[in-house]
Amino acid sequence: MNCTVHDVYAMIDAFAPFDTATEGDNVGLLVGRMDRPVSRILTAIDVTPGLLHEAERICATLIVAHHPLLFTPTQRLDEAEPESALIAGMIRSGISFIAAHTNLDLAEGGVNDALLARLGLSAVTKEGFVSFGAFEHPIRLAELASRVERQLGARVSPYGAADRMLSRFASCCGSGGVEVGTAASLGADVFITGEIKYHQVLDALARGMSVIAAGHFETEICSADLLAKHLQSAANALQFELEVYVSSVDPLK
Numbered sequence: 428m429n430c431t432v433h434d435v436y437a438m439i440d441a442f443a444p445f446d447t448a449t450e451g452d453n454v455g456l457l458v459g460r461m462d463r464p465v466s467r468i469l470t471a472i473d474v475t476p477g478l479l480h481e482a483e484r485i486c487a488t489l490i491v492a493h494h495p496l497l498f499t500p501t502q503r504l505d506e507a508e509p510e511s512a513l514i515a516g517m518i519r520s521g522i523s524f525i526a527a528h529t530n531l532d533l534a535e536g537g538v539n540d541a542l543l544a545r546l547g548l549s550a551v552t553k554e555g556f557v558s559f560g561a562f563e564h565p566i567r568l569a570e571l572a573s574r575v576e577r578q579l580g581a582r583v584s585p586y587g588a589a590d591r592m593l594s595r596f597a598s599c600c601g602s603g604g605v606e607v608g609t610a611a612s613l614g615a616d617v618f619i620t621g622e623i624k625y626h627q628v629l630d631a632l633a634r635g636m637s638v639i640a641a642g643h644f645e646t647e648i649c650s651a652d653l654l655a656k657h658l659q660s661a662a663n664a665l666q667f668e669l670e671v672y673v674s675s676v677d678p679l680k
Contacts, residue, residue, distance in 0.1 A: 430667040433461040438661040443534035453495040459523025471674035493650035495526035541649040581645035587637030600646040621646035
């Protein structure tokens, strides 16, 4: 059975409803048309020139990414500007673009849960963007930082006493610094996040909570795999003739 952009939109909406996105977040169909046919999808964390070239190379007609474009009002498409050039390039190539951002963060089984799975952890509760749980056995901060570094393949920044024993964790992928208060209120000994500001680290330490900053990209790259797995499974169940690919392009290179 043939698939359209609208069908893909509905698949995402069933898993991570677009109306749960935070106010001002630019999610949903951002480029293209709902009635356009789709046979091949490329999932990613960000839309970049490299990603657009990859989509063109594999003949994908839809990009589904975690981070949106057009966060601020755009009054003109001047292709001298990087974002405008990306949008114009997608239009010329007949490629539609759907963004699933905070709705995917907030979804049950969403990005934060995928991050915890990579770390061999699981949450017992969730409050907004923050997941909370307990370690199977108490672990030192230095040991946990090494574990996170190894599992994510990234250099991490631990804050706090290296030999402090930790029993409970909170996590928030991406820019989680604003969630320090929530993490502390849940009773976490350590807060695992992507990026956090200096004074937010000081706030966490003052609340008796260690911090591990593991990188925005590194804590959210799992979103591409998560989207691909969900979309391919849903497409197969609905008997759509649809192939879903995960981007191999590193947006930071």
